[in-house]
Amino acid sequence: DVKVTQSSRYLVKRTGEKVFLECVQDMDHENMFWYRQDPGLGLRLIYFSYDVKMKEKGDIPEGYSVSREKKERFSLILESASTNQTSMYLCASSLQGAGYSTFGAGTRLSVL
């Protein structure tokens, strides 16, 4: 069963901590995405990557960075976590030029 796996379902961090959210896909997909989802705002794209070591900013990249050293793994980094980064984070992947995205189960991050 093909899938996108996010390393944690729930995470609690302190303000100022460096936070790593990991995402791994086993479908050999070229494209990978990080979204955050907030009530009343829907899903918003933070960063995406269309190839190893390639990255593009999405709609809300401020306060985040990403890393894609291997095709199957896409990491989201919060350099210095802040309370306004408390949210649900969703990773997704898709084939180059394809339509469907496959989503991970999400990581609910609380920054205290």
Added chain:
Amino acid sequence: KNEVEQSPQNLTAQEGEFITINCSYSVGISALHWLQQHPGGGIVSLFMLSSGKKKHGRLIATINIQEKHSSLHITASHPRDSAVYICAVRRGAGSYQLTFGKGTKLSVIP
């Protein structure tokens, strides 16, 4: 104004009812997606449309490109259909990005 608007925001139905969720968009698109998100967060792709109509079980999705409008229908609704349904559009053919509506929360009561 959001590029993708869904209506209604919330919908409560009795089991067995026919349900329609609407999605309107204001930009040119190459495809429109319908997604389902159950409590707990996981998102599943239901349909991808660029024209016409698609059917899968009790779910039907239609799109009218000229009117920039899509509908998701659920026939003979069941409590397990309770979820948030999200419309998303992909712009040009070379675009990787999806732009999402805010979702419609559906509750089907036994």
